[in-house]
Amino acid sequence: MELRKSYFADVRKDDLHEIGQPRPRSDSPGHVTGKTAFFADRNFPGMLHLKMVRSPHHHARIRSIDTSEAEKHPGVVRVLTAKDVPHNVNTILILIQIGPEDETVLADGKVRWKGEAVVAVLAETERAAQEAAAKVKVDYEVLPAVFDMEEALKPGAPLVNEYHGQNYYLYDSGECRKVRFGDVEAGFAGADHILEQSYQSSPIEHAPTETTGCVVTPEGNDRFTCYTNTQAMFFTLDNTSIILQMPGSKLHFVGGTVGGGFGGKVDVIVEPIAILGAKLTGRPVCFIYSREEEMQISSPRAAEKVVIKDGVMKDGRIVARKVTGYTDAGAYSRHSPYGAQKGAGHYPGPYTIPNVWIDTYCVYTNRTPSSAMRGFGVTIGDFALEVQMDKLARLIGMDPLEFRFINAYRDGDMKAHRQPTEGAALIECMQEASRAANWPVAEKFMAMSSYVKGV
Amino acid sequence: MAIRRGRGVAAINYPTGMNLGGDPTQALVHSTPTGNFMVTLSSVDLGQGMKQIMAQICAETIGVPTDRVVVDTADTDTGPHCMGTFASRGTHRAGNAVIQAAREARQVMLEVAAEELEVNASDLETDGQGNILVKGAPQKSISIFDVALSAHFKRGRSISGRGMFLIPRSYPEKETGAMKPSTCYAHACTVAEVEVDDETGEVTVLTVKNVFEIGRALNPKMVEQQLVGGSWMGISHALYETTEPYYPNRDHGGTDFNQYLMPGPGDLAETEIIVLERPSADGPYGAKGPGEMCANPQIPAVANAVFDAVGVRIDTLPITPERILRALKAQAAN
Secondary structure (H helix, E strand, O other): EEEEEOHHHHOOOOOOOOOOOOOOOOHHHHHHHOOOHHHOOOOOOOEEEEEEOOOOOEEEEEEEEOOOOHHOOEEEEEEEEEEHHHEEEEOHHHHHHHOOOOEOOOOEEEEEEOEEEEOOOOOEEEEHHHHHOOOEEEEEEOOOOOOOHHHOOOOOOOOOOOOOOEOOEOOOOOOOOEEEEEEHHHHOOOOOOOEEEEEEEOOEEEOOOOOOOOEEEEEOOOOEEEEEEEOOOOHHHHHHHHHHHHOOEEEEEOOOOOOOOOOOOOOHHHHHHHHHHHHOOOOEEEOOOOOHHHHHHHEEEEEEEEEEEEEEEEOOOOEEEEEEEEEEEEOOOOHHHHHHHHHHOOOOOOOOOEEEEEEEEEEEOOOOOOOOOOOOOHHHHHHHHHHHHHHHHHHOEEEHHHHHHHHEEEOOEEEOOOOOOOOOOHHHHHHHHHHHHOOOOOHHHHOOOOOOOOO | OOOEEEEEEEEEEEEOOOHHHHHEEEEEEEEOOOOEEEEEEEOOOOOOOHHHHHHHHHHHHOOOOOHHEEOOEEEEEOOOOOHHHHHOOOHHHHHHHHHHHHHHHHHHHHHHHHHHOOOOHHHHOOOOOEEEEEOOOEEEEEHHHHHHHHHHHHHHHOEEEEEEEEEOOOOOOOOOOOOOOOOOOEEEEEEEEEEEEEEOOOOEEEEEEEEEOOOOOOOOHHHHHHHHHHHHHHHHHHOOOOOOOOOOOOOOOOOOOOOOOOOOOOOOOOEEEEOOOOOOOOOOHHHOOOOHHHHHOHHHHHEEEEHHOOOOOOOOOOOOOHHHHHHHHHHHHO
């Protein structure tokens, strides 16, 4: 890595003692010698193991659940169903008033994705819990499912989630989050070229080294200590308090070093049910995802579809950009309504475009609920935007890097969401990339600056 | 049939924080009797090294070496509230809270030192080595060790401070979408060079040259580890990863690392990282959040390089050999 100090030297004081120093990380020796303690290193006498019975269907009505054989299985201590969960229907962003509550801790009457938790089994050993889970009998009536976002948005599509009433999230702005800036149709009308293209991604996995999980122990003082690898301590505690209808003062969450998060450990899935198990049995409980659960059960990055329509002039100026983004939330909201609207705030990318129209939709389908991931609401948008930029440059016969200089935002430029640009540095990054990659651009671009003239 | 070479570029920006939900984080700082400093947080270290960075920020602000600061975090019984470690917010939000708490603690420390030295607190400065000196008369000094002892056992002062950093929630305007979705933005430009085998559809990323503008590299070595890892993740996202290979079909999802593919050590591209620093107005010592941004520009840069190499556009992620071969076949048919 190289620090190029020549850029922005006039606005930076390099007079610090500790900041800017490449100090060795204090936790590295622990990591490389195996001494760092992770949550799963906690082991308590009498600890129970929790395993989930999961839906084999994408969408089904539950006619009945028979746990009698599982309860008789040697080593089984307790079997939990929906009726054991005090506040079973919840949603995590309710803490910031983003409802409705739309997801069950344990399925109640219906399953909406293949892998959904239906019954929790607590047993003396992992093996006994697994074997007993296989003995739970669930009678399902399979329902039509919908997997494709366009299909889901059509009238008459199977309804994924009754708590929403339609297969998209209803914002205060309607069926999508909207950004309107300038007059996009007038911009298209005056453009030399129009290019409309569609981009698609599929879900991906956070793939942390350490899978999601927690270890809970009931304390002598009627409190519960939860050792967890959540990325957000109080967010998880407060949601657990709601789900279990238990005062937050009864809960003590302890984290520590997490073996990789990437956004995959902010969904508050394992902690509430494990604490409930500890409360109902009076014994420590551990609930740790297998690698298979981490990959197919825990939330992935949402699949997205992005449609971009641009109006561009022969001289390289983009004069109008319309973006329609679709985020595949899967069966439940989790963080997806936030991600879709974060996308609305990110488009049209780091370019100054006078006419912009953005609609972002959060769509429900019968698949594993997606949620936050590194680059949430932005990564797939950047893929679409930057491939589109390449196509536009080639359409008008311009060098792709020079084309970006022409449109790059600079300090003071008004963004589509009506915030003036501050602290821009896109131009300087491109100038340095031009040098580093030996990709020459015209001298006038190398002379550009993100600064406002005269300031 | 041949191996064809191409290169592609992408330029991006990335927002710091989650203003659309309201974005608070708190920190507490106090000294021990012998002048070490404790930072108490509930923020989570995901392995990116947050504890180390918070220690350096506290040390810089108080004016002591980093090894005199201990960070206690991720315990809801002791640590004050933090929204969580996500949205590229950890260093920015918690760092600002630590600075505020450390400033308050530093002020008490200087007041106690001033009483011991019989001067005004405003005439004192720290040397960064554990001592407090009279400005312009450095022979008149006292160690922070002695100041802490005095505060605890003689003066009855608590050398401590409270820090709070809050970005109030921004509500998007319904019709226009006017909003303030984040605070500062990090930037990047990546150039990727690939080889594509037009017989097998396989892509080899030869080099990635990444330029990242991150506000301030608070610890350059730790910045490097995050940016190199992010660059690898971006390439993996572009070419390998999916939990649903035939999305929207739900079948054939990987359940372990034999089925869910990522580039291994033999697939690593030659990676170059260049960092620019334009300090952000509201960042701790100018820092922005580069944690998420660094994995984004490689994806379109690789996609554009594949087109440059073989002349087909793959607009669906991941860019698998199957998709490239199908596109080449369709191209040949036209």
